[in-house]
Amino acid sequence: MERSMDSSWVLYRRLWQYVRPYRGAFALAMLGYVIFASGQPMMMGALKYFVDGLTNPARARLVVPALGEVDTLYLVPAALMLVALWQGIGSFLGAYSMSKVSVGIIHDLRAALFAHGLRLPTAYYDSQDSGRIISRLTFDVTMTTGAVTEAVRVVVREGLTVVSLFSYLLWSNWKLTLVLAVLLPVLGAMMRSAGRKLRSASRRLQETMGRITAIATEAVLAQRVIKAFGGEQRELQRFARANDEDFQRQLRLARIGARNGSTTQLVTFVAIGSLLWLVLWLRGDASAGELVAYVTAAGLLPKPIRQLTEVNSRIARGLAGAESIFSLLDVPPEHDEGSFAPERARGEIAYEGVRFRYPNAQDWALDGLDLRIEPGSVVALVGPSGSGKSTMAQLLLRFYDPTEGCIRLDGVPLPQWRLAALRRQIAYVGQQVVLFDATVAENIAYGAGERAVSREEIVAAARAAHALEFIERLPQGFDTPIGENGALLSGGQRQRLAIARALLKDAPVLVLDEATSALDNESERAVQAALETLMQGRTTLVIAHRLTTVERADRIVVMERGRIVESGTHAQLLAAGGRYAQLYREDLVA
Ligand SMILES: Nc1ncnc2c1ncn2[C@@H]1O[C@H](COP(=O)(O)OP(=O)(O)OP(=O)(O)O)[C@@H](O)[C@H]1O
Ligand SMILES: [Mg+2]
Known part of the structure; x- marks a missing residue:
């Protein structure tokens, strides 16, 4: 479903109202993402230093006044651990703070929905499916908040990771990187088409799951009527239909997933192969360390890029959920404009x-x-x-x-x-x-x-x-x-x-x-x-x-x-x- 920029913007603004109380945690999460992303080039730097030290041991030796000559290569693993620790801190800070934001929003939205629900007119309840009202409070709230905070995480954390990796690549060998920049989207597209099938299959699976739940719930609630009217066969058939369909769809999902696994494998190796070939072709006077770090950094790029290209559907899902939540919050409450309020009426x-x-x-x-x-x-x-x-x-x-x-x-x-x-x-x-x-x-x-x-x-x-x-x-x-x-x-x-x-x-x-x-x-x-x-x-x-x-x-x-x-x-x-x-x-x- 296409949504106009304007209406999306209104939704974002409204969602932001719910983020506001948690903007401290939100800022911390951003900081965490920055720390995490900044670790990537450090990792590459350490790797380059290590490989260059292996191929040219003299470069890694350092004369320290008190100790004499030191082989600094032995310090690289320690440095890597430090970088890992740095990234770990960033990752924790990002994940935990963002969860705090999302759990907080879920809590507040639920409270708002419940409070609003109590004030809704009886006529509204007559006209609505009660299951749908309740699922807004339980399912929609979690799904929306999850989708939106996840989208923020992807955009900021993976976005920064891509930027830092790509800057490293440019800095390291700009010619090679420009060629790579043309090639990457092609590989990305190959991966994406497989992912899309997977998503639509899993969405269809959700539908059948919903149907199974609905049939089972109804059967539990109506068990006396089913017994009294001998409806067991009918219920069995109804359930079997939904269950069989679920079975088929599960299999289809498994098939696509399995095929995806092999495709991904293939695409990955084609990518690495082309990259190695490019490296041979355009290496210029780069050192072995530079090249290894380059190939590694380039190998790290596709995953965050894929996540970024998929963020659209997440945002769309989040906005659809937000729309449904807000539409419930926008139902006018019971009219209560009167002010007459005596302690006890006469009763006429x-x-x-x-x-x-x-x-x-x-x-x-x-x-x-x-x-x-x-x-x-x-x-x-x-x-x-x-x-x-x-x-x-x-x-x-x-x-x-x-x-x-x-x-x-x-x-x-x-x-x-x-x-x-x-x-x-x-x-x-x-x-x-x-x-x-x-x-x-x-x-x-x-x-x-x-x-x-x-x-x-x-x-x-x-x-x-x-x-x-x-x-x-x-x-x-x-x-x-x-x-x-x-x-x-x-x-x-x-x-x-x-x-x-x-x-x-x-x-x-x-x-x-x-x-x-x-x-x-x-x-x-x-x-x-x-x-x-x-x-x-x-x-x-x-x-x-x-x-x-x-x-x-x-x-x-x-x-x-x-x-x-x-x-x-x-x-x-x-x-x-x-x-x-x-x-x-x-x-x-x-
Ligand atoms: N929530 C509703 N939405 C639409 N129509 C309704 C609703 N509740 C009742 N009606 C209709 O309004 C009419 C009057 O219903 P009401 O419940 O007042 O009858 P009643 O005199 O109390 O009947 P009973 O003696 O069976 O309880 C009926 O025709 C009924 O179908
Ligand atoms: Mg009545």
Whole structure:
């Protein structure tokens, strides 16, 4: 994918923002690369001196006043070790400091992504593949940072190495070097075409790996469904297809890799051969040492040059990743421009002409809704599946904003509330119970938010939610871990934990979506009793399919296709003999 210079530049600038806090380490890394590269000509110098000393021993002898005549050739190995040490220091400094930069950037980008993720609107999560969002945080961040810091390393360290080696070559024999300069790119191109095939093969391998992971993950998560529906054969086939493809691609990669090995070997020897021939031809009056050092330096050149020519694809990969990360960071967070933030609301709720359509949906989920709920009263929402009951509750928490109309709490339109303050007023038990992979106590205490809670409060909430007796029978009581999303609990138990969590919140508004649907009759009566205590002095919106649980509500609102079709007390609605009476009769029979 081609990217314009401008947009690349914008990305670089943005990435640099993340490097800034680590610019000390970044500078150290640069210093390390310079030290490393400067070692190359020193190495060549030592080599030249050594060979010249071998061929012409007199030149290596030195008269030192106190010691007499010394054969300095014996000092060369020591000098080489010193150079190696020098380069080692440079290499370490470069590698370690650069890792510090990249690990730091990964850390900061993750933190930024996670924090931003928490502030994203619900609609964004509806529209995105959750795996894709998570892989930005895990995979994209590491890949991008790796690619970018690696690119910097190659450009600076290998670039300097090439410059220093090439300067040495020029200085040593410029004529020969100019001929070499023409020849090198040809050899480089030969190596590169082999490398490109290898890269595209390994990229295709990543795809199949991704597919294998996806299929396996799904099978693990859906294992009960697979068993219940006898889907084993289908899963096996699906997996086998991906696995077989992976097998083929692995083989292809191995084949290209093996062929590459031989090609590289061949190219290398052709290169060395041509070089030796050139040396014979253009050696002039160079000494043996000069020539050996020259050939060695020329032999060291192709590797860094190849890395430099490949740096493009690295940069492209890094920029693509950076683009995807920044595009997530650029998704606007939930609207939170309001400032109204009282400690405790009275709990008066009003829906005024509310219409709402989910993003990308065709139909109105709520189609002109007017409803006023007095503080402290209990309103039950009933109606067929898909009539918009849960949607109504979600709008109250501002998971979504109405497309038309207005919702008020205490007479103040919801957008004028500070988001956190608004949500603080509402204890919400959703239709799908969501628990954390933590202990029972921690899950209940989650309801208290930032406030510190005592064990007594947690126990009291559990008792009120009729969860105490089952919690006490758990192996470690309140300190029992409940597994991923409460996998170690029954449906009804999970629901009671969710209710206890809401109880602990002690908010003026209570929203219960199907809160008692997964309970047996006895527990349901118990929870019902608990809820009735809880509802006192609170505005309650309760959504239930079982009409027996809503009989005692101050008002029952019957919804159908996003509209209110009836409302009144149980007795009034029965007497009216309308939709509610019909639903009620069906429910009693069921
Ligand atoms: N996230 C969403 N994106 C798009 N459409 C949605 C979304 N959630 C719900 N809907 C649609 O909105 C309509 C109302 O859904 P809602 O969940 O409010 O119904 P409900 O009355 O709570 O039903 P149930 O009794 O089955 O829980 C349905 O037609 C549904 O398909
Ligand atoms: Mg619902």
